[in-house]
Amino acid sequence: MPRLTVKERLSNLRKAAIFMISIGPEAAAQIYKHLSEQDIEKLSGEIARLENVAASELSNVNDEFHNMILAQQYISAGGLNYAQDILVTALGEKKAMEIIKRVQMTLEVKGFSVLEDVDVTQLLAFLQKEHPQTIALVLSQLTPIQAANVLAELSPNIQIDVMHRIARMERVTPETLNAVEKVLESHIDFTQATSKFGGVKPAAEILNMVGQRFEKNILSGISKEDAELAGEIKNLMFVFEDMIKLDDRSIQKVLKEVDNKELAMALKACSNELKDKILRNMSKRASEMIQEEIEYMGPVRLREVETVQQHVVDIIRRLEEEGEIYVSAGSEEDTLV
Structure with missing residues (x-):
């Protein structure tokens, strides 16, 4: 287009x-x-x-x-x-x-929206017979939750291969799209221009939904081939705003690891909902100090705020790996009870 x-x-x-x-x-x-x-x-x-x-x-x-x-x-x-x-x-x-x-x-192609209403079992039966590149192409055009449900049913080696391909996918040629079109036996109207598919962000969104049980194995496998790519995916899988998903106990553990000045800067650019949740998990005095720090800080560069927020995210990921906190993946069935 x-x-x-x-x-x-x-x-x-x-x-x-x-x-x-x-x-x-x-x-x-x-x-x-x-x-x-x-x-x-x-x-x-x-x-x-x-x-x-x-x-x-x-x-x-x-x-x-x-x-x-x-x-x-x-x-x-x-x-x-x-x-x-x-x-x-x-x-x-x-x-x-x-x-x-x-x-x-x-009349340009709108992805594989025709597959959005297809039963996951039927889609899985079709994709299991296909090449990992075809699977990656199809999954990159599904909703993250639908793609995650399919990914969870694939073998571990295929999971790694497919996610690696999705994260590295950028432009897809008309010839490839036409080949997939024939395989799908659909009537999708593909244009003659290259189309944007996949990428690090879609890969991260899918892994966010697939759950920790598969996430660690897939990221580990990708890291062996491309550590930098695995890092890019991991950084996008949990962003600062996602702290709203943490339970109070986990937030309190994270706050113990974060300097108050850094926390104040991180809260300069987040939703009021997240800010309120974090402040509720602090003592009254500490909460007041953070709010005063934010008030007197004045304007700061957005990239400085994002750097501090990423540092907090790194702490969250470390605590999660150490088993100190639990990060919900959205669709994972193994929830805490």
């Missing part, structure tokens, strides 16, 4: 907002039902920011929407070339190519 500039993205968001207003609240509400929460939030914000919309701008937006709908209908009826011929005849070459380009962008 061609990458949009910031200007183009903002322009498209404004167009969407104008169109939603023009069709009225009832029709707009029906469209909202098909959007993600993130898209709804962005679109609603843009609608709220709209003030004076010129009649010409409103007309242009509605014309563009109408033309794109026609183009999609022409493509469905006779393919891209058929649609292009009709639009060139009706609107001229320049305008037609602009519309065709936009429609092509809306």
Whole structure:
């Protein structure tokens, strides 16, 4: 998919907002039902920011929407070339190519969303017969919890191989996507551009959900081949804000290892919920001192705060490895009782 500039993205968001207003609240509400929460939030914000919309701008937006709908209908009826011929005849070459380009962008591959509703048992039966690269490609496009459930059922060696491949995956060629498409026997419409798949963050999200029982073995296996990569994954698996998941006893043990000045700086950039939970696990006097430290600290660079927060995370990971605290992995069944 061609990458949009910031200007183009903002322009498209404004167009969407104008169109939603023009069709009225009832029709707009029906469209909202098909959007993600993130898209709804962005679109609603843009609608709220709209003030004076010129009649010409409103007309242009509605014309563009109408033309794109026609183009999609022409493509469905006779393919891209058929649609292009009709639009060139009706609107001229320049305008037609602009519309065709936009429609092509809306037809890009959306990952393997068609697999989101597939039963994990069926998906596992399919993937167990495939090459680790194919498994990695598919898992990188599932939700972390779904991917974790599949990963947990694979053999230890395959788990390590697959996670290593996911973490190292960046761009996937059209040929590879086409090969996977055939294997999946699906009708996914892949574009001719390389697509972003996998990476360290998706690998960390999956391991976060798979649970400690598998996590340590997989990370250990990856570390033998690429210690730096294993470290990158591990750093993303538990971030400072995740301290909210720790029980009070674990937080108290962590706080014993953290200098008060460092803690105050770490709390400069976190949610109020986490800050309140940490302060509740301190004595009244210590809590007051930390709050005073934060108040009198003044502005600090975000990267300095993040460095201190990472130091706290390192302490948490060390205490976890030593068995001093328990870090919930989200989907792990072996919870404390």
